[in-house]
Amino acid sequence: MKLQVATVASFVLVALAAAAQAVTFDASNKASGTSGGRRFNQAVGLPYSKKVLSDASAFIWKTFNQRAVGDRKTVDAVTLVVEDISGVAFTSANGIHLSAQYVGGISGDVKKEVTGVLYHEATHVWQWNGQGRANGGLIEGIADYVRLKAGFAPGHWVKPGQGDRWDQGYDVTARFLDYCDSLKPGFVAQLNAKMKSGYTDDFFARILGKNVQQLWKDYKAKFRG
Template sequence: MGSLALITTLLILSVIGGGSAVEYSVTNTAENTPGGTKFNNVIGAEYSQQTLAAASDFIWGIFQQTNPADRKSFDRVSLFIDVFDEVEFKDAPAYASNNEIHWNGNGNRDEQLLYLNEGIADFVRLKAGYPAPGWEGPGKGDRWDEGYSVTARFLEYCDGLKSGFVAELNKKLRDSYSPNFFQDLLGKSVDTLWAEYKATYAN
């Protein structure tokens, strides 16, 4: 498992939240493979647990969840190092289920919400200083809800208009989803905000 995959799994915590006394576990089921051996030798379970805990604190700060009551309650987060066919990863974003980190395809969620969730995860990664090589730069993309780096950059722009915007948006997404959340929080429709964002970075 590469460092990019580990960083991505850490960002899943932005979706699942967390309680106060969380236990972090790491299981390497690929110890007899080159990747599993490299994980043990270069990263290791202890460092991964420390990193998961530090990532939790960082993400709770991003989402302004300083009070444990504001977080989704759970006792354990498990990280699994597994062997997957490369084809499985082609279009497979990471996701969390039962407080375990896994990888999965698009699932059955609303497409716009799916890509907004991916954008929020990449926004956290952006704020942590881990943009991936090849990420779209500010102002790029055709739609605000393309997901991943395009949506992350747009959310960064919106957060610049109102500090804490993404934290407030994340809170709203707990119960439902509507593109009107942008209007509620910033006083403009998401389409207007997207047009202004594009104009800001126009060459």
């Protein structure tokens, strides 16, 4: 039985990887003349970045349970541009923009950190946003949830149970969503699917049977002890 489950899981990953080939992935570095741009070329590189975009997309589809092309956004290409800009990174439509200044200031494993950032930003390419009605904290939290599940959460993130609000965003919301998913595996996939046509906080109650404020209280209580 275990062998059959492993075989099915392997088949799903292979199928998703094949589907990723139907989407094109490209990367360019417009900041090669800066110290951060040179560091990107040395520590990460364009070929590796394109592979990460492909791998991340397949992982996101699996996380969102979007095995069929019709379940996903219609995206033909995902691009990455390294630029001499401030901040960390941002995504507009299907284009990811990474700050060379940020890359230049990373302490520790540059390749792993950039990989994590790309998983986060690639999630923005593929996730639904409730037709613009979902709050930004949840959107960013889902992106960091994907980064967390992919194994690229940095050490400076908050620990489970920390944070002031469920929709505080980023790592705080990612940890909370991980808790919600532990209550009902596939919760985040179901939440994202519902966000295709709109958004309301009631989605939490419809999927998990408790409103989001009660879930947050339960989450905080679990990790206090």
